[in-house]
Amino acid sequence: MSVWIGIDLGTQSVRAMAVDGTGQVLGAASRPLTSHRDGPRHEQDPEQWWRELAAATREALRDVPPGRIDGVAVDATSGTVLLTDRDGDPLTPGLMYDDRRATGEVERVNAVGAPVWERLGYLRMQPNWALPKLLWLLPDAPAGARAAHQSDFVNRRLTGHDVATDLSNALKTGVHLIDEDWPREVFDALGVPASMLPQVVRPGSRLGTVCAEAAEATGLPAGTPVIAGATDGCAAQLGAGALTTGSWNSVMGTTLVLKGVTRELIHDPLGVVYSHRAPDGSWLPGGASSTGAGVLARDLAGRDLDALSREAAARSWADPATIYPLVSRGERFPFDAPAAEGFTLGHVSDDVERYAAILRGAAYIERLCFDYLDLLGAPVDGEIILTGGATRSAYWNRLRADVLGRPVTLRENAEPALGMAVLAAGPEASASMIRTREVVQPDGTDLREHYLRFVDELEGRGWLPSPAAAHARERTTR
Incomplete structure (x- = not known):
């Protein structure tokens, strides 16, 4: 039976x-990576990406017969960019997805690219996106320098040639997702040389094969197909099996973080939803909230969350x-505030009530x-697959099903690395590679009144626009 290798190059x-x-x-297998942070600066060493990727891959393949490996794909953090020379060696550190030193460049990026960004549905770029960071790097770029995303750098090492x-990774660098090419007039106006930009392909396209040098470093057999990957968020979506429209x-x-599948591109007047392009040409809209389980670690530090979950379920x-x-301060999705x-x-009187109240608020934001x-016209009637650390709580899974008023699916494994293995295998293999652990049904608890009270509060504070409220x-009272 064939084997596919998925690699998740995270933070x-x-x-x-x-x-x-x-x-x-x-x-x-996994290997740690080291970040260098200082205020808005967040960098990593690209050579470390390659060293640790090679080490993790060698260990993962230790008991896998080489003759069974039919492909490899790599995902990476969205918006991470660097400059390389003609041989693919790094000229700069990797500026990570949340590096914000390009604040001074983003206004010009949005002024010049406004018609394209509007057509692509996200309206404007943010300072941590890759294109503003590329402009920030440009003044010191030597002749012949080339732009590369995190995954491009390691894919070039895997193949031994330009890739x-x-x-998916090029979205935040300004690629025209409808035309599937760089918007040359925008890059010309911004002063980015065409020679600096790589060619563009859809995720799932073949980039080349593993070269002899990479085979020795990684344990991957020479000649193994190298498949174009995606961002880590899209990889997680593929691993979860959210692959059909709706x-x-x-x-x-x-x-x-929510990610789905639509046939048509979604346009969002608030700019909080943006879409990736799927391997089959459909669209993968989504958004990232500032709400989540991180508050549990902050507000209930040191508490046994499993015990709190059991106590909450018993009340x-x-x-x-x-x-x-x-x-953190500020919301990004489903509204911009x-x-x-x-x-x-x-009223919250003890830690069990605090725990349950946090879970309830997160579920309401999800709803x-x-x-x-x-409201934007996206189909939302298909399967909802829950992943992430919160799914360890059976109480939270049931609560989310109750708030959504519909069944939710839990997978046995939904790691980004699995998503890359699925992508490398191709669409015909995905159904058999993704396993369902459980389908959680709502138990009939009616939380609509409490949800609408929460919506009223968000609108009353001026954060949630009235049309969305x-x-x-x-939709809740239909």
Whole structure:
């Protein structure tokens, strides 16, 4: 049976996974990565990416027969960029996805590229996106320098030659996702030489094969096809199996991230939803909230969350409190409110009530995200797949099903590395490689009144636009 290798090149570590056609993991390993942070600066050493990727891959393949490996794909952090020379060696550190030193460049990027960004549905770029950072690097770039995303750098090492970038990683560098090419007039106006930009292909395209030098470093057999990957968020969506129109992957970790599938490009007047392009040409809209489980670590530090979950499940809730669990100041999705702050509705008397109130608020924001996506015209009637650390709590899974008023699916494994193995295997293999652990049904608890009270509060504070609030009320009371 064939085996595919998925590699997740993240912020804190790189993880490699060998997966067969039934979804069985035959080997996996990870290696840590080191970041250098200083205020708005966040850098990593590209050579460390390659060293640790090679080490993790060698370990993951230790018990896998070489003759069974049919492909490898790599995902990477969205918006991470560097400059390389003609041989693919780094000229700069990797400017990571949240490096914000390009604040001074973003205004010009948005002024010049406004018609394209509007057509692509996200309206404007942010300082941490890759194109402003590329402009920030440009004044010191030597002749012949080339732009590369994190995944481009390691894919070039894998193949031993220049490689195309994928549409997913290139989104925040300004690629025209409809034309599937760089908007040359924008880059000309910004002073970015055409020679600096790689060619562009869809995720899932073949980039080349593993060269002899990379084979020795990684343990991957020479000649193994190297497949264009995606961002880590899209990789997680692929690993979760949110692959059909109307299906959604809701990732509740430190913060909440939603990603789904639509046939048509979604345009968002608030600019909080933006879309990647899928390997088959459909669209992958999504957004990232500042709400999530990170508040549990902050506000209930040192507490046994599993015990709190069991105690919460054993209680009855006549008039439950709600906490708006913002991890940091400001909200990004389902509305844009830089001044938003956490708040509490109702009374919280102990840690069990605080825990449950945080979970309730996160579930309400998740519901509001779906209400807003429905307002934009996105299909939201398909399967909802929950992933992320929050799915360890059976109480939270049931609560989210109750708030959404529909079943939710849990997968056995939904890691980004699995998503890359699925991408490397191709669309015909995905159904057999993704395994369902459980489908959680709502138990009939009616939380609509409490949800609408939360919506009213967000609108009353001036954060949630009235059209979005009205649509949430209408959809909830149908």
